[in-house]
Amino acid sequence: MLQQLKIVPGFNKQATESGAEGQWTDGDNVRFRYGLPEKIGGWSQLTASEHTLPGAARSSHAFTSLAGEKYSAIGTSQGLFLFYGKAFYDISPLDTAITGCTFTTSVAAGRTVTINKTAHGLAIGRYITLSSVSVTGDSNLTAVILEKAYEILTVPDANSFTIEASTAETGVGMTAAGAATVNPYYVVGPTVQTRGYGFGTYLWGNSTWGTARTTSSVVLEPGNWSLCNYGQVLVATISDGKTFTWDAGASNPRTNRASQSTTNYVTTANPTSSMMTLVSDRDRHLFHMGTEQTIGDTSTQDAMFIRFSDQEDLNTYTPTAINTAGTFRLDSGNEIRAAVAGKDYNLILTDTAAYVAQYVGPPYTFSISQVGTNCGCMGMNSAVAADGAIYWMSNSGGFFKYDGTVKSIPCLVEDFVFNTDGDNLGINYVTNKIIYAGHNSLYTEVNWFYAKSGTEQINRCVTFNYGENVWTTSSLDRTTWTDASVFDTPYATNYGASTTPIFPTILGITNTYGASMYYSQETGTDQINSTGTTSINAYIRSGDYDITSKKSMMGQDTGVADLRGDGEYFMSVSRFIPDFKYLSGNAKITLFISNYPNETPTGSPLGPFTVTSSTDKINTRARGRLVSINIANDAVGETWRHGTLRLDSRSDGRR
DSSP states (O other): OEEEOOOEEEEOOSSOTTTTTTEEEEEESEEEETTEEEEOOOEEEOSTTOOOEESOEEEEEEEEOTTOOEEEEEEESSOEEEEETTEEEEOOOBOOOEEEEEEEOOSTTTTEEEEEOTTOOOOTTOEEEEEEEEOOSSOSOOHHHHSSEEEOOEEEETTEEEEEOSSOOOSSOOEEEEEEEEEEBOOOOOSSOEEOOBTTOSOTTSSOTTOOBSOOOOEEOOOOEEEEEETTEEEEEETTBOEEEEETTSSSGGGSOOBSOOTTOOOTTSOSOEEEEEEETTTTEEEEEEEBSSTTOGGGBOTTEEEEOOTTOTTOOSOOTTSOOEEEEOOSSSSEEEEEEOSSSEEEEESSEEEEEEEEETTTEEEEEEEEESOOBSOTTSEEEETTEEEEEETTTEEEEESSSEEEOOOTTHHHHHOOSTTOOOBOGGGGGGOEEEEEGGGTEEEEEEOBTTOSSOOEEEEEETTTTEEEEEOOOOSEEEOSSSSSSOEEEEEETTOOOOSSOOBTOOOTTOEEEEEEESOSSEEEETTEEEEOOEEEEEOOBOEEEEEOTTSOEEEEEEESOOSOBOEEEEEEEOOEEEEESOEEEEEEEESSTTSOOEEOTTOSEEEOTTOOOEEEEEEESEEEEEEEEOSTTOEEEEOOOEEEEEEOOOO
């Protein structure tokens, strides 16, 4: 007898496989629409030349200039970049110039150039540019050849470092000859967030002098950015560093770097060290979170201290009787973790609490009130605005939203995400500040991308579909995400530790920091990048079904199976009728069978079964007490939305 296998939408990973009868328990790269599971959309690399950005992308922000030009800013662990018109532009700010440098070269050293400067203060791996180059002596390395960007390869001592030129020395060479100005990129931070080990970490007097530490409570912060826009001006802050601006309305803007001295948008009077910044859109103040109590004195940085600028003035922070600049210190928590602009308020999240900052005008400027407790946030990018609310992942092991009040969101995948007991590889809590929350308004989804326990880079995603009120999990590994608004589709980055950066051109690059790729999401059915087109493998798995044999009025077995039974009887499945709302290419359906809940299921003897859009029925030979179904695809061009499968099953005895 054919019976519909009705399964409620969403994943339930809180129950056992047998306890989740009538539910989906697992899957990858799937979502729910109209209550039905379907494969997610594809993605394609955005730049025509397949450029990759140096380092791990940790923040992205899209905005539009007054001229209608669409930009996306991407902050990586190595610099700051713009995406415009299918191309990248390097707008990384430069640190204080080092003048009076000289060169040393020789034929024997080939392309190695030693740059000499007393107490230069630079380290291996730092990016620099050379300018104002003059060459003296018999050398073929001219100013045209040398005025480029480089990675520092070695630091022999405090007074010299080496780079690798694009052309080898063929002349006699230079001996402390020539001159140049070295312009270092600002240091952003590591590609990973991890605990500090080795020499010099942890507490003074702990362990033995000269012995590397094997455990540590010291967490090394990842290289992070805060990105937002003040009209057509990009405001970019290095986490625990300085604030820079870049003006899309300037003459030839894409030839300019972000700086503290952008015309009309100077930030030299800003705090020199802030955890993050936020533009309060409605009233046009610039907020500095976790910043200095005394501007210019990094020793006064306070993780709970807030400073905001004068209205319509990014560079005035000293409160007076005639301006709206001010300060505030939060009292619940140890540090400010995130800040997100809402419709007419700013939500500020600490590691334990939630606050709302609302503009009220002079003389107080902002009303700041606590709206939630025991709802702390994971990291600066783990909260996002979506559908009139703000959603975040909590460091207490759950999810919250604010829509006027703080609410806990029930979650049926919570243990899978947060618990790390036994064999479950839940979240790596040490990597909390690389977690990235992204809104996908095309499908009413909020995604949180995170690293699982035992790993250091993002490799998992948990998704809440607020339109369907369901949860899913996947292996989608995006380090940043920008919702469709400025652009027609969401834009996202992916990081490869072994990927070689191609943009910008950095000579002598060692690939120590990997590279980030930039994708347009929800395009087609496959993944398209510089290596070609490959399939996006998706699957979804149900909980176990068992049966009870239906009885006659006289109490005799009828041989007809009643699904969702008690497991007393074996069931025999002779066929199933597939049902797809749409199916492009093939889908593979597997019936997994077992006799006991803790037994490892095996696929039915004739499976997996290949289903096409013209498949009417599939004959099977499956027998067991428990049956679950798995729907999957693994080839290019395949996509699907599943409906309601029907099984022809009957009881087959107790033994």
